Amino acid sequence: MRAVTISAAGASRKLTLSQVNLREPDAGEVAIDVVAAGVNRADLLQRAGQYPPPPGAPEWPGLEVSGVVSGVGPGVSSWRVGDEVVALLEGGGYAERVVVRETQVLPAPDGVDLVDAAGLPEAVCTAWTNLVDTAxxxxxxxxxxxxxxxxxxxxxxxxxxxxxxxxxxTAGGPERAARCVELGAVAGLDHRRDDFVAGVRSASSGHGADVVLDVVGAKYLPDNVRVLAPGGRLVVIGLQKGRRGELDLGALMSKRAQVTGTTLRSRSAEEKAAIVAAVREHVWPMVADGRVRPVVHARLPLAEAEAAQDLLASGEAFGKVLLLP
Structure with missing residues (x-):
């Protein structure tokens, strides 16, 4: 089958559409013919050599797919060949076919195009576990x-x-901030010019943020602590602007606040199964009735994976970038 592999040599680490071998599903696993794969910032880190796949995962990137079940391993009773599904992966999504634990597979959500559904598994599982389980x-x-x-x-x-x-x-630019309001936000702030501490305090009538979900990292750490309300929880899920920052422990203590850092990819199979089950129970009904929808910026052929990653890295994409085999 075809998959997008990463060159091992050189600083540029190119992406190449290659022929690779994929094993058949073992006990408790399913094979999925991929309809679309989501592109995530973790994929960019993997390409740069900074985020290697966990043991046993394919070497090529890709953390989420939508598709059709094409094979099941021994003991699998939840899925049948022909089922339309989405899946949360440890890696290997940039391909024509994937193999994944049955516990990390979800039925394709009602009312969502199967291609666009590829933009949901990683995003929804990340948002749910950090907002609900952690925060x-x-x-x-x-x-x-x-x-x-x-x-x-x-x-x-x-x-x-x-x-x-x-x-x-927060988002980069007034138009993008306005689109966040269209998605349900009370207020959208342009991070290029707005003081988000003042913006949150204004919107909340001085209360502050009970929860901060942060993809920026070190650059925002001091102001993230400042914006927290008493008992607030800061959850760091990305390090786009640095991994080392200065934390004012006095401010943290005075607010009885918490700072937590999390990742999803490295969690155990049991943890991922629990997250996927919770998403199916609690979030899939929200997707079905339209309260939560995938936001897709672009759909590109698998052969243009490098252009897809460049688009994501540019900051121009609003929502997900998808690859189509």
Whole structure:
């Protein structure tokens, strides 16, 4: 089959459409013929040699796909050949076919085109586990979503709103900030010119953010702590602007606040199964009734994976970039 491989030599680390071998599904696994694959910033890090796949995962990138079940391993009873599904992967999504644990597969959501559905698994699982499991978000709280125009951010804005929270989102430029409001945010802030601490305090009548979902990292750390309300929770899920910052422990203590960093890819099979099950129970109904939808910026052929990653890296994409085999 064809897959997008990463060259091992040179600083540029090119992406190449290659012929590779994929094993058949083992016990508890399914094979999926890929209809579309999501492109994520983790893929860019893997290409740069900074985020290697976990043991046992394919060497080529790709953390989410939509497609049709084409094979099942021994003991699989949840899925049948021909089922339309989406899946959360450890890697290998930039390909014509994937093999994945049955516990990381979801039925294709009602009312969503199967191609566009590829933009949901990684984003929804990331948003759900960080907002609900980690941050313990409850209805009526204020949430600051950094990068509300991104693949995860655009879903997090919708999900937090559907959960009854008040959302403020940052994005690059007034038009993109306005689109975050269209997704459900109370306010959209242009991170290029707006002071997000002042913006959140204004929107929340001085309360601040009960939860901050941050993809930026070190650059925003001091202001993220400043914007927290008493008892606030800062959850760092990305490091786009640095991994080392200075944390004012006094400010953290005075607010009885918490700072947590998480990743999804490295979690155990049991943890991922629990997250996927929770998403199916709680979020899939929101997708079916339109409260949460995939936001897709572009769809490109698998052979143009490098252009797709460049588009994502440029910051011009609003929502997801997808690859079609």
């Amino acid at each position: 313990r978000l409850t209805a009526g709280e204020w949430v600051l979503v950094h990068g509300g125009s991104g693949g995860v951010g655009s879903v997090a804005v919708q999900l937090a709103t559907a959960l009854g929270a008040h959302v403020v989102a």
